[in-house]
Amino acid sequence: xxxxxxxxxxxxxxxxxxxxxxxxxxxxxxxxxxxxxxxxxxxxxxxxxxxxxxxxxxxxxxxxxxxxxxxxxxxxxxxxxxxxxxxxxxxxxxxxxxxxxxxxxxxxxxxxxxxxxxxxxxxxxxxxxxxxxxxxxxxxxxxxxxxxxxxxxxxxxxxxxxxxxxxxxxxxxxxxxxxxxxxxxxxxxxxxxxxxxxxxxxxxxxxxxxxxxxxxxxxxxxxxxxxxxxxxxxxxxxxxxxxxxxxxxxxxxxxxxxxxxxxx
Ligand SMILES: Nc1ncnc2c1ncn2[C@@H]1O[C@H](COP(=O)(O)OP(=O)(O)OP(=O)(O)O)[C@@H](O)[C@H]1O
Numbered sequence: 001x002x003x004x005x006x007x008x009x010x011x012x013x014x015x016x017x018x019x020x021x022x023x024x025x026x027x028x029x030x031x032x033x034x035x036x037x038x039x040x041x042x043x044x045x046x047x048x049x050x051x052x053x054x055x056x057x058x059x060x061x062x063x064x065x066x067x068x069x070x071x072x073x074x075x076x077x078x079x080x081x082x083x084x085x086x087x088x089x090x091x092x093x094x095x096x097x098x099x100x101x102x103x104x105x106x107x108x109x110x111x112x113x114x115x116x117x118x119x120x121x122x123x124x125x126x127x128x129x130x131x132x133x134x135x136x137x138x139x140x141x142x143x144x145x146x147x148x149x150x151x152x153x154x155x156x157x158x159x160x161x162x163x164x165x166x167x168x169x170x171x172x173x174x175x176x177x178x179x180x181x182x183x184x185x186x187x188x189x190x191x192x193x194x195x196x197x198x199x200x201x202x203x204x205x206x207x208x209x210x211x212x213x214x215x216x217x218x219x220x221x222x223x224x225x226x227x228x229x230x231x232x233x234x235x236x237x238x239x240x241x242x243x244x245x246x247x248x249x250x251x252x253x254x255x256x257x258x259x260x261x262x263x264x
Pocket of ligand 1: 046
């Protein structure tokens with residue numbers, strides 16, 4: 001494959017529901033092994049944009065996955081190329097964690113073929129990486145919110161795709177599990193060249209993990225680039241109506257700290 005082909009290329013992408021367009025004219029490019037964070041206030045179109053890339057809502061414009069238009073790929077081809085973790089998926093409550101994560105292998109199985117020992121070892125490895133091995137035999141309906149969230153990510157990682165689309169992957173996770181999950185995703189990116197596109201409400205995480213940040217407001221891109229350029233107190237005041245300070249930690253990481261407005 002041509003080394004200069006982007007993992008994801010969006011040109012003039014629009015998307016919406018029942019005739020109401022909520023994402024307008026988005027263009028972006030993510031190199032193989034890059035991490036794009038889509039940020040923006042509630043209702044700004046982040047999840048809709050991610051769904052458009054996953055092929056789950058109709059989109060105008062061009063969406064290319066590793067140089068191939070998404071519109072020309074079958075569902076199965078796309079599922080081998082793109083793993084999508086929705087924000088709040090409906091889970092089959094009675095399924096065990098292992099069986100649910102095994103579903104991630106489906107796009108790789110032949111028609112009527114059963115999972116192989118390789119599929120099972122991939123699932124085992126993913127469960128262990130996500131600290132889920134102790135829960136492997138539990139049914140999904142008995143898991144806590146954070147455990148369910150990790151199971152969803154495990155299913156997507158078991159899919160072993162080159163592109164990961166993660167919709168608010170840290171929702172419901174405590175700070176330690178959130179960091180562990182983002183570190184794991186970052187390691188996959190650095191070691192295996194996996195490309196990541198994630199929506200993130202937590203702007204500190206977005207600034208620390210993504211190498212590109214796309215800020216949406218009203219379904220439009222209002223800023224794009226490295227976090228140091230996009231995540232500024234002035235922009236967050238304008239687009240989130242938030243009072244924050246953007247600080248630099250002792251290790252040089254950006255930290256977005258909400259601060260109470262001064263008393264009037
Ligand atoms: N299934 C749907 N049918 C109709 N409108 C929808 C649907 N899903 C989302 N919308 C609308 O589209 C707009 C963008 O929603 P979207 O979920 O993409 O925003 P978001 O930035 O991800 O929001 P949040 O931060 O609250 O998760 C909102 O006005 C929302 O009400």
